[in-house]
Amino acid sequence: MTDTKLPEVDLVTRMQVDESVAGSTEIDESLYSRQLYVLGHEAMKRMSASHVLIVGLKGLGVEIAKNIALAGVKSLTLHDPAPVAIADLSSQFFLRVGDVGKPRDQVTAPRVAELNAYTPVRIHNSAGLGENLSQFDKYTVVVLTNVPLDLQVIIGDYCHQKGIYVVASDTFGLFGSIFCDFGEQFTVIDTTGENPVSGIVADIDEEGLVSALDETRHGLEDGDYVTFTEVEGMEGLNGCEPRKVTVKGPYTFSIGDVSGLGQYKSGGLYQQVKMPKFLDFKTTSDALRDPEFVISDYAKFDRPQQLHIGFQALHAFSKTHGRYPRPMNYDDALVVIRSAEAFAGSCGIELEFDENLLKELSYQATGDLSPMAALFGGLAAQEVLKAVSGKFHPVKQYMYFDSLESLPLGSARSEELCKPLGTRYDGQIAVFGKEFQDKIANIKEFLVGAGAIGCEMLKNWAMIGLGSGPEGKITVTDNDSIEKSNLNRQFLFRPKDVGGMKSDCAAKAVEEMNPDLVGHIVCLKDRVGPETEHIFNEDFWNSLDGVTNALDNIEARTYVDRRCVFFHKPLLESGTLGTKGNTQVVLPLLTESYSSSQDPPEQSFPMCTLRSFPNKIEHTIAWARELFESSFVKPAETVNLYLQQPNYLETTLKQGGNEKATLEMLVDYLKNERALTFEDCVQWARMLFEKQFNNAIQQLLYNFPKDSTSSSGTPFWSGPKRAPDAIKFDPENPTHYAFVEAATNLHAFNYNINVKGKGKTDYIQALDSMIVPDFSPDSNVKIQADEKDPDPNAAAPAFDDAAELNNIAKELPDPKSLAGFKLTPVEFEKDDDTNYHIDFITAASNLRAENYKIEQADRHKTKFIAGKIIPAIATTTALVTGLVILELYKVIDGKDNIEHYKNGFINLALPFFGFSEPIASPKVEYNGPNGKVSLDKIWDRFEIDDMTLRELIDYFEKKGLSISMLSSGVSLLSHRTRRRSSSRLLQKTWMVRTSRCRISRSSLAGKGDASHGR
Incomplete structure (x- = not known):
């Protein structure tokens, strides 16, 4: 400067x-x-x-x-x-x-x-x-x-x-x-960004030891703070100042002195409170x-202490010489090393310097x-x-x-090879040399996905010149189009690109950044999966040097991983979740594959809880999301099947289980409650409100009155069960009105009725003109009281009164009389703020929360949970992509020592950086012609001539390998338990495969054990 x-x-x-x-x-x-x-x-x-x-x-x-x-x-x-x-x-x-x-x-x-x-x-x-x-x-x-x-x-x-x-x-x-x-x-204000922990109290003893209900892990840590609500007995804890937690076990924690607060009786919720932390810099x-x-x-x-001194020495060199040390110049490096030693001595720091480390710092100073x-x-x-x-x-x-492991071992570095050449890649040549730059330029890489990580990946590839050489090529595919919400983190896109295809727009943007890529990027708009194997075929995969995933779903990642394993291609995998990120290197014959480990299953809630006994807002949102499906998606789809599919009615009557409900729904949607006007839609929405938030609650309380007890004599409505109250509709209540408005619009969408321009006055007028019948509970209704109990409705036998079913079916209009008529199912879209989807789910969830006295959630939080949105921020995406490219350098260099590679785990909120050596792929031995032979259980395969299944099984048994199961795709060809009497054993493998399934490229998969290892 x-x-x-x-x-x-x-x-x-x-x-x-x-x-x-x-x-x-x-x-x-x-x-x-x-x-x-x-x-x-x-x-x-x-x-x-x-x-x-x-x-x-x-x-x-x-x-x-x-x-x-x-x-x-x-x-x-x-x-x-x-x-x-x-x-x-x-x-x-x-x-x-x-x-x-x-x-x-x-x-x-x-x-x-x-x-x-x-x-x-x-x-x-x-x-x-x-x-x-x-x-x-x-x-x-x-x-x-x-x-x-x-x-x-x-x-x-x-x-x-x-x-x-x-x-x-x-x-x-x-x-x-x-x-x-x-x-x-x-x-x-918030050191971690994690959602505050909350839970239900089972007990609080006189020493202040809190037990979580039903041995549910409380999730708290020493030093956290909590407050309480709804505690009976120790009422002084309700709304108390946050109390510091000392963890005593996964299900218990102490809140200190509780003397003078009374004797705990029952109930209570604890809620973590994020306390500010003060730092002095x-x-x-x-x-x-x-x-x-x-x-x-x-x-x-x-290293931090060494580099702290080394960076100061580098700045001192620059101040003295008016430049940074020259690439790979030993004399300049020696000056930096001696300067670092002098710095340390003047500060009284006793430090044994790694001269090779400081030498590299000097060599790369202009990099x-x-x-x-x-x-x-x-x-x-x-x-x-x-x-x-x-x-x-x-x-x-x-x-x-530092990432010194990224330095090439297979390409020469010298002062001559690393000197500036007056090109856009001089900053990289200074570190790696011209030979390695040429390697980078002639790589053929496949990028799957052009979203947030994909944009950052392409930008980095453009800067390093990947695929820009005469033999180089980048193939990028993404079947998605650009939405406004993408612009905040997918930085290659601009407002003018909204609606365009991601792969096209991303490629165009990076070609402007580096014109050397023009003619070297192939843009595709196809999803990578079994249905596109005619596009991503054997020739395509064999032409690649490597694959990089930039995907946001496990199914697609797993498929690409399987293809990379089959074709022996290195795969670079990464992902982000808010401030958290991870990277993984998958290398043929070296590491395990992406599919070798599994993410924890997605959180799910017991149906009994969702139907009748919610106790937190996540339960009511999940319930509201299902109400959306059962009100605006499934009925319209079923009606269309009846109208368009021949013999649908006959097939339905043979299904068993829910045929009566299906027929009654068809009669309602096509005859009894068929909507023709805006007013019809409003009245339908009002009745949906009454059914869900009044009638259903009255029925529940009829089955389980508020003063009822369980078989053990404890109050039924205690612990996780919160006694609800029915809601009386009030059009002036914003949530009540929002529900009716959203439900009206969605029902009108189903029936293709235009309700645009209708205001609150129109809704009130339609509501005033209807009569809502009083509700009387039904003594025949059975409700599951506990998840451990059998569901009385699921266990009920199929409706077997054929005469009644036929009578209901007779009420249905003939599909021919409704030629051209169809309903339009709603396709859930969380990011359109004008379509009433999230509005309906928010209102429904909050009304159910009102029923059960659960703290309500705003539209923003509801959208997050109902839409299963993955939090994202550009900072994490950029950092994670940088880590991936540092591993890509190693892959291009062809390093074959697993110790040179790193999987990364970061959390910018803490901040935390963790790196580990990739897990090696499992090995096993079998009997070869010259003794034991090592076999990679993930990457290795046997290529055989055509033979019968019996010959195939014998082939492996001679190698000391026992096949317990043989499959092709999703088809089971042979299993140990059925093998003796199977006529298929005498058939050729290709005959068995083609008779069992249709596949574009056949592959056999065997599952078994090494005999010697038993």
Whole structure:
């Protein structure tokens, strides 16, 4: 950075922004939807009042700027007047070849401004950052990248004094660092971001020991705080000040002294309360002398101190020589090493330096790698968001990271091979050398998915030149189109792209970033699955060097994993969940596959609980989601089947079980309650309200009165069972009215009735004209009282009164009389705020919560749970993608030692970084012609000539392998228990396969054991 002073240090050049939205305090939930589920509304509001300055706009600086702009702040200001150099294009994705020689900030700012109309982007025109330090007073956070260390100290110490937060970060090749100073008594509102724990109390003894109901794990940790409601006996605990928890076991915890609060009788809910945490940060100058470290890799526990000194030595070299050390230059490296030793000595630090580590730091000082910029850009941006929102625990105060394992072993590195060539890849060549750059350029890689991770992946691939060589190619496929909610984290897309296909738009965007990719990207719009094996066929898979997943569902990931195993292709897997992320390397003959381990099953609730005994809002939302399906989806589908499918009625009468209910529903929808007008839809909606929130509750209380007891004599309505109350409809109650309005619109959608333009007056008029009959409970209705009891309705025999069924069927109109008529089933879409889907589920859920006196949820939370939304934020996506590319370097190099690879697990909220060696694929031995032979149980296979099943089984038994089951696709061909009498044993394998299933490419799978291992 130049340190000359301009006359007006406060001059700010405003970029063109949408003045109607810029700086707005209203949060656009459709844009920020997924991020809101990470940060929350309050944190977003604090962010929207903050002003951020970023100094330095090479790859790292623009990554931070991109992530901050997407996140949304009141203003983002950029500063870097240095002229663009061709080497900047190694990682700075908003620069073009035509920008060389122009000021970095002038050409970068307009492109950053395109990312988010709500975030105005400005340029800070000051060449004298070290003078007139009051120029920083207008900023909430100052971010320093590519800034000399002595200038970092001057600015950092000033900002500490003024209460301005500072984040400083640098990358040098495969090395990176971050430093945070958020001042004294910085308040962290929520250190983890995890949802507060809650549960039902079973008992509280006189010592203050709380037991959770039915041995349900309480999920609390020592030092957490809880408060209570609905406790009987110890009423003094209800609404108490948060009490500190001491965990005594997975089902018990202590809340301390409860004397004077009475004797616990029954009931009670506990709720975790997030308490603020206060942190004191040292100034930059003090922290340099006495650093605190966050460990990024516990396998390199001693490195932070070494790199802390090494980075200072590197800055000292730059200050003395006016440049950083030359790539692979030993003399420059020696100066850095001696300087580091001198630094340590002057500070009284006894440290045995790893000279090879410091030598590499010097060798890579001019290196500029896109994945390292992505990694630290995501991390630094998240720290900025922590500073302005108080959400999540900050880095306190230094963190260093390196990925020296990514250095190539199969390509030469020398001063000659790593020197700058005047190309856009010079920043990468400085680290890896020209030979390895050529390898990268000629790779053929397949990217599955072009969403958030896919966009970041393509951007990184463009920067590193992947597939840009004469033999290189990138194939990307995604069958999804772009929605507004994607724009907040899928940064390659702009508002003009909404509705377009992701693969097309993403490819076009990265071709603009790096024109070398033009003609090297193949865009497909097909889902990768069994139904597209004619597209992704044997020739396609065999042509690939590797596969990278950017998917958001387990089924698709598992399928791609199976294909990679079959065709022996390396797979790079990754995923994010809010601030959490993970990466996995799958390598032929080395590691286990993605499918070798399974994620925990999705949370589900007992049907008995959902139907009759909810006790938390998640239960009522799940119930409301099912009510949506049973009211607006399944009936319309069934009606259409009756109208369109010949002999549907005859088939239905033979099904057994629910045929009477199906026929009655058809009569209602096509005759008795067929909607023809808006008024019909309103009255149907009103009756649905009455049935669900009044009649059903009256029936439940008839079966189980509030004063009833269980067989053991305890109150029936206790523990997890909350006694409900019926609701009387009130059109002036907003939730009651919202339910009727949403149900009316959805029912009208089913019948293709136009109800647009109808207002509350129209609804009230329709409601006033109807008579709601009184309800009388039915003594014949049976309700399951406990999940352990048999369901009286499920166990009931099929309705066998054929005469009654035929009488109901006779009421149905003949399908021919309704030619051309059909209902339109509702297809659930959570992200359309105008379709009443989430409105209905929110109202229904909250009405049921009102029945059972459960705390209600707003529309935002309901949408999250009902829509099974995966929280996402751009910072995590960027960081995780950086880690994947660092592993991709290793794959391209062809490393065959599993110890060189790393699976990553990160949580930016804590912050936590964990790395582990991939799990090796399991091996077994069999009898070969020359003795025992090792076999990889995942990756190895036997290729055989055509033979009978008997010959096949004998073939393996000779090798000491016993086949217990043989299958092809989903078809079972042979099983040990049926083998003796099976005539199929004498058939050729191809005959057995083709007789059992149709497949485009046949493969046999055997399951068995090695005989010697029994």
